[in-house]
Amino acid sequence: TFAPRVFSGIKPSGGLTLGNYLGAIKRFVEMQGGDFETIFCVMDLHAITVWQDPEELKRATREVAAGYLASGIDPEKSILFNQSRVAAHAELGWLFSCVARMGWMNRMTQFKEKAGKNAEKQSLGLYAYPSLMAADILAYHATHVPVGEDQKQHVELTRDIAAKFNHDYGTEFFPLTTPVIEGPAMRVMNLRDGTKKMSKSGESDMERINMIDDADAIAKKFKKARTDPAPLPESLDELKDRPEAKNLVDIYAGLSGVSAEQVIAEYGGAGWGQFKPALADLAVEKLAPISSEMARLMDDPAEIDRIMAKGAERARAIADPIVAKTSEIMGL
């Protein structure tokens, strides 16, 4: 049996979005100090699977760290670090790329979405991304991974890799990790195109709420969010076929910590002229203290770097022996 341990992370591939906050950071904070040992990472090795300007990558890496800290990740209670500072990730990633099968990678929908028609032109790293992700998780024998809906398939692949390793080497060395996807806002959608996920690397700034947006920007973006003209429905069932409306209700629910059903109970029948300003006010109320603390932290990069370096040391103390043992099991 494995001690209850959470691992999760965020790529510094742009500024943090409301999707990252609701689907990831807010839930990480909730899990901290409970039954789990908690380990949170800035996934810079994943970011470079697509081109990143080196200076901008450094900035974005510190922004993700600041986002964690400002939201309430406590570096005393959780291990917080940058992926590239712990060599065990890259090492185990290679070992797992010899366990994972090409056919498994070929089924990954996120690669297909990101590569589009240009699969041949993508980096080998983008293709192999899920095997590195398995290493991120399993280098800590993590039992649970809180993620948004988009990462479910990758965590399932992590289980496949653990199971194949255990089977091939006649061992039970790796746990079969459980994805934790709970809450109303596990797939926050783009504000202008309700069929697309809200993402850091999306096309236009009006499509997403950034964690560092000011109150005016937040209000403006929600006001311009695409919706159908009908008022909010009176039941969850009617919401199903209205993706843009569902998205805004889910965001409201996620921010206020209630269920979508409760939001409908309060706002069913209301028009957008009433709901959108209420949503904007709520978002400002929740995000403003975080964004001002992020700005304060970003003004002191040396302090961020010091916190992250300490976290990396603690991470290595767990991951290094696990990767050494993996090598030994494989006969290396």
Ligand code: ADP
């Ligand atoms: P992005 O897609 O913004 O680049 P990452 O791939 O770094 O984000 O994902 C970091 C975490 O944030 C993952 O757990 C992911 O599932 C979650 N996440 C990202 N976007 C969203 C979203 N739109 N809704 C809910 N969760 C999200």
Ligand code: NA
């Ligand atoms: Na993603």
